[in-house]
Amino acid sequence: MNAGTPILTAAQMRSAEQALFDAGVDDYGLMEQAGAAAAAIIWRAGGLRDTLVLCGPGNNGGDGFVIARLLRTRGVAVRVAVLGESGTSSSRRARAGWDGPVEQLATAAPATQLVDALFGTGLSRGLDPAVAARLCDLSASASHSYAIDLPSGVDSDSGALLSAVPHFSICIALGALKPAHLLYPAAGHVRRLICADIGIPASDLAHQLMPPRLAAPGPDDHKYRRGLVAVVGGTMAGAGILAAQAAARSGAGMVRRLAADGLRHGADAIVTQDAQTVDALHDSLDDARLAAVLVGPGLGRDATARARLEAVLRHGHPLVLDADALTLIDVEQIPDGAILTPHEGEFTRLFSDLPGSKIDRARSAAERSGAIVIYKGADSVIAAPDGRVAVASGSSHWLSTAGTGDVLAGLVAGRLAVTRDAFRAAGEAVWLHGDAARRAGAAFIADDLLAALPAAIAARL
Ligand SMILES: NC(=O)C1=CN([C@@H]2O[C@H](COP(=O)(O)OP(=O)(O)OC[C@H]3O[C@@H](n4cnc5c(N)ncnc54)[C@H](OP(=O)(O)O)[C@@H]3O)[C@@H](O)[C@H]2O)[C@@H](O)CC1
Numbered sequence: 001m002n003a004g005t006p007i008l009t010a011a012q013m014r015s016a017e018q019a020l021f022d023a024g025v026d027d028y029g030l031m032e033q034a035g036a037a038a039a040a041i042i043w044r045a046g047g048l049r050d051t052l053v054l055c056g057p058g059n060n061g062g063d064g065f066v067i068a069r070l071l072r073t074r075g076v077a078v079r080v081a082v083l084g085e086s087g088t089s090s091s092r093r094a095r096a097g098w099d100g101p102v103e104q105l106a107t108a109a110p111a112t113q114l115v116d117a118l119f120g121t122g123l124s125r126g127l128d129p130a131v132a133a134r135l136c137d138l139s140a141s142a143s144h145s146y147a148i149d150l151p152s153g154v155d156s157d158s159g160a161l162l163s164a165v166p167h168f169s170i171c172i173a174l175g176a177l178k179p180a181h182l183l184y185p186a187a188g189h190v191r192r193l194i195c196a197d198i199g200i201p202a203s204d205l206a207h208q209l210m211p212p213r214l215a216a217p218g219p220d221d222h223k224y225r226r227g228l229v230a231v232v233g234g235t236m237a238g239a240g241i242l243a244a245q246a247a248a249r250s251g252a253g254m255v256r257r258l259a260a261d262g263l264r265h266g267a268d269a270i271v272t273q274d275a276q277t278v279d280a281l282h283d284s285l286d287d288a289r290l291a292a293v294l295v296g297p298g299l300g301r302d303a304t305a306r307a308r309l310e311a312v313l314r315h316g317h318p319l320v321l322d323a324d325a326l327t328l329i330d331v332e333q334i335p336d337g338a339i340l341t342p343h344e345g346e347f348t349r350l351f352s353d354l355p356g357s358k359i360d361r362a363r364s365a366a367e368r369s370g371a372i373v374i375y376k377g378a379d380s381v382i383a384a385p386d387g388r389v390a391v392a393s394g395s396s397h398w399l400s401t402a403g404t405g406d407v408l409a410g411l412v413a414g415r416l417a418v419t420r421d422a423f424r425a426a427g428e429a430v431w432l433h434g435d436a437a438r439r440a441g442a443a444f445i446a447d448d449l450l451a452a453l454p455a456a457i458a459a460r461l
Pocket residue numbers: 017027028030031034035056057058059060061063087088090118119120121122123124125126127128148149150174
């Protein structure tokens with residue numbers, strides 16, 4: 001998978017910074033670099049708009065003083081308001097470099113632009129309610145607002161809101177993304193996210209999901225080499241049909257629907273095999289050319305559904321487990337290397353006791369189950385048992401409509417059949433699903449995503 005911007009927890013950020021200091025980088029120099037990167041972004045976005053910079057007691061506040069000084073040298077009318085004294089050596093030095101007046105947060109008048117440098121990764125608890133209210137008021141009075149590193153009041157590692165947090169026009173992440181930049185609810189408080197490079201070395205574990213690079217079929221490809229997908233049907237045929245149609249438009253060579261309803265539906269290119277009985281299902285699955293099997297959409301939850309799921313598990317094909325299959329299965333039954341696509345409810349049923357952020361929980365679930373986990377939501381976290389994580393955020397909220405999960409499951413199975421690499425397939429499918437939703441616009445239905453898929457794929461070739 002294409003490696004995107006790294007995502008670091010506050011502790012990982014501190015050790016990355018410490019490694020730089022140990023290698024001889026000057027700590028105040030790093031703050032100057034961070035402040036200069038942020039000031040350049042604010043200058044490009046805001047020009048000469050009058051600006052109020054709020055500076056907190058830690059290094060986030062130090063960044064604020066550097067930003068204020070640099071914007072002023074460009075001719076911006078800048079005022080600074082503080083919350084408490086600067087408590088770190090770098091922030092004291094940055095404050096000393098500001099030779100303008102210093103106001104108090106409690107009494108400062110608003111400005112056209114607001115820069116929030118109150119707290120960053122060092123926030124340890126919610127803001128005092130009066131401080132949070134003041135931040136919200138000043139933000140509401142500004143036409144443009146910038147959060148330095150993080151919006152003050154969000155928990156960097158989990159994305160939780162520890163106190164009232166305004167909505168920012170731009171958040172300037174320093175050095176790396178933090179989980180709160182991509183995880184909700186915090187991610188919903190930032191309209192635009194920009195990560196400023198300050199020389200923090202890339203980590204190889206958690207990344208933002210990037211647009212994939214896909215390959216078109218070659219001259220020697222045929223339908224089986226491009227990947228044969230089976231979609232196991234159940235009591236609700238529609239879900240399996242949607243999934244099969246998504247798999248058929250995923251780039252895979254051939255899709256078979258192993259139908260429990262005995263009926264033919266959907267695109268003619270999809271082969272419907274009559275697999276009403278478990279014996280018939282076994283016969284259909286007895287094909288070594290199957291590169292991916294999807295089970296779950298419309299499967300049902302009764303004894304027959306369970307028998308169908310067990311038949312699938314017995315064949316040992318590369319597997320995608322979705323929907324009802326996630327409700328029926330126990331963690332110990334999940335085959336190594338399978339792909340799971342749980343939403344919040346399914347995840348909690350399977351892995352209830354896992355602590356930490358959504359990223360932590362997805363990673364632990366993958367480790368515990370040996371599976372690739374696509375923990376779905378407005379922020380989807382894809383985790384592999386070896387610790388790799390990719391986070392997709394900012395997908396269309398119109399996706400919260402019936403059948404879109406079936407489309408995603410079919411896409412995952414299709415990309416698995418094409419790539420034979422479960423982590424890569426999961427990332428590609430999540431990306432293509434999100435892009436198809438962007439292309440489908442507003443008020444779409446799941447079927448509309450199918451029509452948008454070929455264009456989403458074409459854009460990544
Ligand atoms: N390391 C570096 O050189 C670089 C770091 N960089 C920048 O530094 C930021 C991290 O800096 P930081 O670690 O100093 O933490 P920061 O978020 O400023 O706040 C900590 C202070 O706030 C206090 N406090 C916490 N919660 C509170 C609350 N609710 N209400 C009131 N007080 C509260 C806490 O005190 P406590 O009471 O918890 O002991 C402490 O005094 C990072 O986000 C980035 O912007 C960049 O410049 C690159 C170089």
